[in-house]
Amino acid sequence: MGRSRYSIRETQAPHFLTCTVINWIPLFTRPQTVDIILNALQYRQQHNGWKVYGYVILENHLHLIVQADDLLAELPLFKSYTARQLIDYLKECRAERVLKQMAFFRKAHKLDREYQCWEEGSHPQLIQNAEMLRQKLDYIHFNPVKRGYVDKPEHWRYSSARNYAGLEGLMPVFMDW
Numbered sequence: 001m002g003r004s005r006y007s008i009r010e011t012q013a014p015h016f017l018t019c020t021v022i023n024w025i026p027l028f029t030r031p032q033t034v035d036i037i038l039n040a041l042q043y044r045q046q047h048n049g050w051k052v053y054g055y056v057i058l059e060n061h062l063h064l065i066v067q068a069d070d071l072l073a074e075l076p077l078f079k080s081y082t083a084r085q086l087i088d089y090l091k092e093c094r095a096e097r098v099l100k101q102m103a104f105f106r107k108a109h110k111l112d113r114e115y116q117c118w119e120e121g122s123h124p125q126l127i128q129n130a131e132m133l134r135q136k137l138d139y140i141h142f143n144p145v146k147r148g149y150v151d152k153p154e155h156w157r158y159s160s161a162r163n164y165a166g167l168e169g170l171m172p173v174f175m176d177w
Contacts, residue, residue, distance in 0.1 A: 014067035026059040051174040057158035063140040083117035
């Protein structure tokens with residue numbers, strides 16, 4: 001098997017990541033589901049030393065620029081934890097339609113679970129320098145603008161664009177780069 005350019009090789013370096021909900025199901029349409037992601041990120045910042053440089057959460061995926069002591073080991077733990085929290089929330093809300101989709105689109109080899117929340121992989125890209133970091137920040141911050149959801153990046157509530165525009169964001173981001 002060939003080596004993918006999309007893998008985490010430098011585990012302590014910042015990476016641009018995309019986490020996609022299975023089959024692009026619009027899971028992040030409620031503040032409660034977005035809060036699960038934000039709370040998990042903040043926990044990892046406080047307890048696992050994550051540096052979150054930027055993020056955007058859209059209805060069916062999220063983009064992150066993040067650095068950790070061992071991102072290769074940490075990322076699956078983040079995805080597993082958030083999946084469990086999201087599924088528990090959906091069960092609590094009796095969101096049967098979404099749960100049925102998550103069961104239907106579960107990969108056949110995932111025999112240890114009834115539901116699958118995240119697509120496999122995260123399309124990681126090593127951030128090689130400040131220019132690339134800026135380019136990826138612009139990409140994630142302008143994502144809601146390109147989709148026509150807002151006119152300016154800082155208008156999207158679930159994004160670090162607010163932090164970079166000097167406004168109060170929903171969570172702190174690491175800007176000392």
